[in-house]
Amino acid sequence: MIVFVWILLLCGVCQTSIAQSPYAFCRPELIHYTRQTYNAYHQNWGVAQHRQTRFLYFANSKGLLEFDGSSWRTYELPGKQKVRSVAIDEQGRVYTGALGEFGYWSPGPSGELVYHSLADRVKEKSFRNEEIWNILVTSQGILFQSFAFIYRYQKGQVQLLQPPGNILFVHQARDKLLLEVLDKGLYALNGDRYTLIKGSEFLGRETINTILPLGDNELLIGTERSIYRYDGNLFRPFNEQLNAFIQQNRLNRGLVVGPDLYAFGTLLNGVLLTNAAGQIRYHFSQKNGLQNSTVLAMCQDAEGNLWVGLDKGIDLINLNSPIRYFSDNEGELGTPYDMAQYANNLYLGTNQGVYYKPLVRNDEPFRLISGTQGQVWDLAVIDGELLCGHNKGTFKIQGSQAQLLNSITGGWVLHRLNRHPELLIQGTYTKLCIYQKNSQGRWAFSHTIDGFSAPVRQLEEDADGTIWVNKAPNQGLQRLRLSADLRRIEASKEYSDADFHGPAVNLCRIQQRIVVTSEKGLLAYDASSDRFISAQSVYPWLGATARKLFPVSGAELFLLRQDGTLSWMRQGTSPVGDIQVKTNEWVEEYENIVPLDTNYIAVCRENGFALLPRKELPQLVGGAVRRPVIRSVSVVDGPASNYTFQGPAPLLSFSHRQANLVIAFSTPYYTRPAKYSYWLENNAETWSPFMSIHQKEFSNLPPGQYRLHLKSNLNAEESTLAFEIRPPWYWTAWSKIVYLFLMGALVKLFYQLHLRRVAVQQNRIREKLEEKLRHQEEQSQREIILLQKEQLEQGLIQKSEELANSTMSLIQKNELLVKLKDELDRVKARSGNKLSGEDFQRINTLIDANISTDQDWKLFEANFNKVHEQFLKHLIENYPDLSQGDLKLAAYLRMNLSTKEIAQLLNITHRSVELKRYRLRKKLDIEGDINLSEFMIKY
Numbered sequence: 001m002i003v004f005v006w007i008l009l010l011c012g013v014c015q016t017s018i019a020q021s022p023y024a025f026c027r028p029e030l031i032h033y034t035r036q037t038y039n040a041y042h043q044n045w046g047v048a049q050h051r052q053t054r055f056l057y058f059a060n061s062k063g064l065l066e067f068d069g070s071s072w073r074t075y076e077l078p079g080k081q082k083v084r085s086v087a088i089d090e091q092g093r094v095y096t097g098a099l100g101e102f103g104y105w106s107p108g109p110s111g112e113l114v115y116h117s118l119a120d121r122v123k124e125k126s127f128r129n130e131e132i133w134n135i136l137v138t139s140q141g142i143l144f145q146s147f148a149f150i151y152r153y154q155k156g157q158v159q160l161l162q163p164p165g166n167i168l169f170v171h172q173a174r175d176k177l178l179l180e181v182l183d184k185g186l187y188a189l190n191g192d193r194y195t196l197i198k199g200s201e202f203l204g205r206e207t208i209n210t211i212l213p214l215g216d217n218e219l220l221i222g223t224e225r226s227i228y229r230y231d232g233n234l235f236r237p238f239n240e241q242l243n244a245f246i247q248q249n250r251l252n253r254g255l256v257v258g259p260d261l262y263a264f265g266t267l268l269n270g271v272l273l274t275n276a277a278g279q280i281r282y283h284f285s286q287k288n289g290l291q292n293s294t295v296l297a298m299c300q301d302a303e304g305n306l307w308v309g310l311d312k313g314i315d316l317i318n319l320n321s322p323i324r325y326f327s328d329n330e331g332e333l334g335t336p337y338d339m340a341q342y343a344n345n346l347y348l349g350t351n352q353g354v355y356y357k358p359l360v361r362n363d364e365p366f367r368l369i370s371g372t373q374g375q376v377w378d379l380a381v382i383d384g385e386l387l388c389g390h391n392k393g394t395f396k397i398q399g400s401q402a403q404l405l406n407s408i409t410g411g412w413v414l415h416r417l418n419r420h421p422e423l424l425i426q427g428t429y430t431k432l433c434i435y436q437k438n439s440q441g442r443w444a445f446s447h448t449i450d451g452f453s454a455p456v457r458q459l460e461e462d463a464d465g466t467i468w469v470n471k472a473p474n475q476g477l478q479r480l481r482l483s484a485d486l487r488r489i490e491a492s493k494e495y496s497d498a499d500f501h502g503p504a505v506n507l508c509r510i511q512q513r514i515v516v517t518s519e520k521g522l523l524a525y526d527a528s529s530d531r532f533i534s535a536q537s538v539y540p541w542l543g544a545t546a547r548k549l550f551p552v553s554g555a556e557l558f559l560l561r562q563d564g565t566l567s568w569m570r571q572g573t574s575p576v577g578d579i580q581v582k583t584n585e586w587v588e589e590y591e592n593i594v595p596l597d598t599n600y601i602a603v604c605r606e607n608g609f610a611l612l613p614r615k616e617l618p619q620l621v622g623g624a625v626r627r628p629v630i631r632s633v634s635v636v637d638g639p640a641s642n643y644t645f646q647g648p649a650p651l652l653s654f655s656h657r658q659a660n661l662v663i664a665f666s667t668p669y670y671t672r673p674a675k676y677s678y679w680l681e682n683n684a685e686t687w688s689p690f691m692s693i694h695q696k697e698f699s700n701l702p703p704g705q706y707r708l709h710l711k712s713n714l715n716a717e718e719s720t721l722a723f724e725i726r727p728p729w730y731w732t733a734w735s736k737i738v739y740l741f742l743m744g745a746l747v748k749l750f751y752q753l754h755l756r757r758v759a760v761q762q763n764r765i766r767e768k769l770e771e772k773l774r775h776q777e778e779q780s781q782r783e784i785i786l787l788q789k790e791q792l793e794q795g796l797i798q799k800s801e802e803l804a805n806s807t808m809s810l811i812q813k814n815e816l817l818v819k820l821k822d823e824l825d826r827v828k829a830r831s832g833n834k835l836s837g838e839d840f841q842r843i844n845t846l847i848d849a850n851i852s853t854d855q856d857w858k859l860f861e862a863n864f865n866k867v868h869e870q871f872l873k874h875l876i877e878n879y880p881d882l883s884q885g886d887l888k889l890a891a892y893l894r895m896n897l898s899t900k901e902i903a904q905l906l907n908i909t910h911r912s913v914e915l916k917r918y919r920l921r922k923k924l925d926i927e928g929d930i931n932l933s934e935f936m937i938k939y
Contacts, residue, residue: 022344022359023600026324026611027282029580030289031316031671038072040065044309046086046135047299050094053646054302054626054668057094058309059086064096064105066113068631069674070666070694075113077101087135087142092646095142097132102144102151111632111644118144121158122151134169138177140191145170150179150189163187164194171211173219180208186221199235203228210254212262214276222246222254222264227278239278245269255298257306257319265295271308271317284308284317289329291315305671318671321580322616327608333366335587336604340379341596342386347397348609349376354388356400371395371402377412382424385443389414394426394433396443406445408433412457412472419465423486427456427469434486449482451489458507460514462525468514470507476500477507477516495532499523503589506548510539510557511571515549522546541574550593552601556617558593560586563692566603568617577621578713580672581610625669625714628676630721636660636697652723656703659725664695667712674712681707703727817847818904875939881923889916894936 035042038060046059058065063076064083077083081098088094094105094113101119108114119127130146141154143161150161150170165181170189172178177189178197186200186208203221210222214229220238221228225247227238237243242264249269257263257273261281264272270285270293286293290310297309306317328334334352341347341359346366348355354372358364378389379397388395388402389411395402410429417423424435424443432449457472467480477495482488499505499518506517514525515535521544522535535542542549542559550558551571559567559575564583567575585605592604603610612620632644638658643649654661667674675690682704690713708721729735821844828840871894872887882890885906892902903913921932 021599023324023611024281025362026326027284029318029321029323029325029671030284031318032291033314033316034291035313038065038067038314040074042312044296044314045084046297047307047309048086048088049299049301050088050092051090052092053629056301056307057086057088058314059083059096059297064094064113068629068666069668069670071631071664075105075115077115078117084131084133085135087137089137089142095135097135097144099131100128102132107646110642111646118153118158124149124160136170136172136177138172143170161189161192168208173211173213178211180204209252212254212256220254222251224250227251239274242272242274242278242280245272245280252295253298255300255306257300257304263298263306265298265308267294269293271295287329289327301670303669303671316670321671322613322619323580324611325608326611329607331607335606336609337376337587337590338379338592339594339596339602339604339609340381340386342381342397343399345399347379347386349379349388351375354397354402367400369397369400369402377410378414380414382416382443387414387443389426394445405443406433408448410455412455413459415459415461418461420486425459425467427459429455432456447487449489450487452480454478460507460509462509462514463512468507470505474501474503504547508549508551510549510551513538517546517548541569541572548591552593552595560591568621575621578672579612579620583673625667625672627715627717628665628667628674628710628712628719630663630665630708630710630719632664633721633723634662636662649721653726654723655726656728659701660697660699661701662695662697663708663721665710666694667714669714672714674714676710676712679709681709701725703731821847871939879924885916886920886923889920890936893933896933896937
């Protein structure tokens with residue numbers, strides 16, 4: 001309550017300071033909510049704010065509207081009636097009234113409001129035809145009022161308080177309940193009793209629409225045609241001027257909005273804001289910005305701002321902010337590019353000319369100065385003179401007159417030279433111009449600077465006296481060194497990089513240093529390296545999203561960001577918040593902030609300007625704002641499950657098929673746009689950047705525990721939402737235990753199978769090894785046998801050679817012996833009887849004894865059998881009729897001996913050998929075409 005009173009006092013101070021200033025014609029900001037915004041019907045019959053949540057509720061013809069600062073919801077009555085009234089008690093219960101219906105709304109299981117009707121407790125049948133136009137929360141209960149009945153709801157009971165006649169509205173003022181009874185007067189309701197207030201009978205013939213406290217003891221009685229003040233004894237007319245306005249426009253609602261501030265809503269001409277004396281401070285109507293001039297309801301919120309329910313839409317009058325606005329709703333003045341206060345006049349330089357308004361007469365409109373029609377770029381008050389840079393040239397403005405000083409077109413910017421304070425330098429469409437004072441001490445055009453020709457949109461002078469120019473359109477920066485007499489360019493350097501082209505490039509001077517905004521961020525000129533570097537290293541307090549900088553004094557500056565938000569700061573310190581100006585009403589590429597005097601700063605807008613009190617700049621960027629509220633959680637692409645929260649959210653649980661969630665959030669603060677940063681614990685590692693969003697979708701969240709952390713740019717305090725995604729039934733803790741058991745069993749089974757497989761594999765390997773060893777052994781045996789065979793063959797070959805050698809020796813021996821015998825016979829024949837016959841006989845006998853003896857044959861047979869492995873044995877087994885001579889012949893034939901050799905061995909003739917061969921063929925039964933020697937060799 002203390003905070004609320006403080007806000008009201010602050011609003012009163014703000015209103016008073018503005019009202020007493022020369023800028024009283026500037027009004028508080030109007031914020032519009034159209035039916036397309038809240039998605040319901042036009043008419044809004046009542047407004048109330050929830051004390052705990054700060055949400056707004058509206059009695060709309062479609063139903064009950066709920067606004068949380070970000071999103072709108074519509075709750076329709078079960079019978080689809082128009083909601084005519086709304087009120088909220090201290091506990092936060094929302095009451096509404098309609099045709100034949102009244103009741104209350106409270107959060108249901110899912111958090112959304114659910115309606116509970118109290119109409120079934122009303123016994124009067126005629127009540128079904130009555131509209132509940134008014135609901136009052138009193139210490140005696142909740143009053144529901146139609147034009148015929150008053151019902152009190154208290155402790156769960158509904159009681160009829162039968163009025164003494166037809167009534168209009170019950171009003172509560174100074175803990176009193178007052179109501180008008182038609183044709184009777186003003187009554188006070190005390191408990192169940194109605195008491196006529198003396199002297200009020202004349203009010204029975206009027207329509208009392210508001211009763212408000214005035215001062216310490218008085219009341220304001222507002223009727224449709226007039227306002228009276230009542231001191232407890234007498235009723236007297238209030239303010240004559242105010243009553244004249246009420247007489248014409250029909251008063252409908254009244255509200256106290258500050259210690260010295262009253263709001264009156266009319267049916268025909270909008271809202272009036274007056275002081276306690278009835279003097280009009282502000283008038284809001286459809287002509288100057290209100291959506292509609294018929295006021296059906298009013299409510300002041302916890303921040304001190306005024307909500308207006310209209311016959312067509314909802315409007316918010318931002319009384320809490322000290323910022324005031326002038327809006328050219330009719331478009332008569334054009335778009336302001338510059339402003340100036342001079343000689344008690346306020347001057348606007350627009351695209352249509354120079355307009356002025358005397359500040360001593362708030363009711364006078366802006367008027368065009370003759371001869372200044374066209375585009376105005378610059379207004380500058382220098383040494384008591386107002387100079388105007390114009391499309392046609394440069395003018396001097398005096399009062400309502402304009403005098404042309406220079407016909408060079410396009411006076412874009414005009415500055416005093418720091419090193420030559422007696423001179424001015426101006427950038428135009430084509431030239432740089434120099435001004436100096438004439439003999440009368442007035443500014444006059446002097447000359448142009450030779451060696452330069454380009455359009456100059458911005459210029460600055462650095463600490464060395466060098467002139468920096470930002471050329472247009474998009475021609476980059478140029479640094480100029482002027483001659484000592486300032487008549488020519490001695491040296492210049494262009495900075496034509498891509499960074500210095502485009503509408504984002506703006507030139508200014510911060511702490512005697514040249515600074516440029518660009519699409520890549522803020523750049524500062526480094527004289528030691530003659531290049532631009534990132535300004536973050538020089539001015540970290542400026543941030544990285546600067547769009548334009550406006551130094552307004554040696555220690556203060558305004559920072560305009562890329563997204564259109566505006567901050568104020570003292571140089572060297574970071575901004576503490578944003579100024580509550582609309583972000584989408586800047587004059588694109590020509591944004592301008594103008595110090596008017598020591599008290600006020602003006603911000604040029606598309607259709608007017610905003611007025612900032614200098615003394616209240618710290619308040620503009622500060623102020624207490626509640627932390628964000630997590631409003632709802634909805635399931636996307638899964639089984640429907642939606643939760644809405646009126647306060648702190650409980651722990652939520654979702655199934656694995658509800659893993660796509662949309663979480664909505666809001667900040668119940670209605671005059672400053674909120675940006676949000678979030679961090680989903682167990683899903684992300686860092687906070688998101690601040691964004692202008694009011695909901696966030698999280699997709700495909702795996703099962704687990706989560707906690708959403710949320711904060712806004714208006715309050716660093718976090719709001720949290722804890723929830724879980726449950727695993728599927730087949731992935732719960734018990735299922736995991738079962739799976740673990742099954743997995744252990746499977747592992748054991750697989751292990752056993754593995755052991756068996758290993759055993760089988762080992763057996764196979766062993767068998768393979770054994771088979772391999774067997775094969776190797778067999779191979780070794782074969783190799784041994786082969787080796788033995790080779791050795792045997794080698795021995796056989798050797799034996800064969802020996803047999804052949806021995807056979808040849810026998811043959812040669814027998815041949816020799818035969819030759820000796822023959823020679824002996826010739827010798828005997830030649831000698832006749834000279835030699836003894838016995839000697840010859842003895843020699844012949846010796847020779848015969850050594851030719852083919854049986855001993856030789858046995859030796860031959862033994863060697864033969866060694867070579868030809870039992871050839872003779874097999875031959876005898878197969879042919880038992882063979883004689884010893886046949887066997888000898890067969891052996892000789894197997895050795896492939898010739899007939900001659902055989903004859904010598906057998907000591908017979910060739911003919912005898914052939915005869916033996918023939919006999920052997922017959923015994924063996926060999927055909928005549930078969931060679932006997934070959935047969936024996938193959939046998």
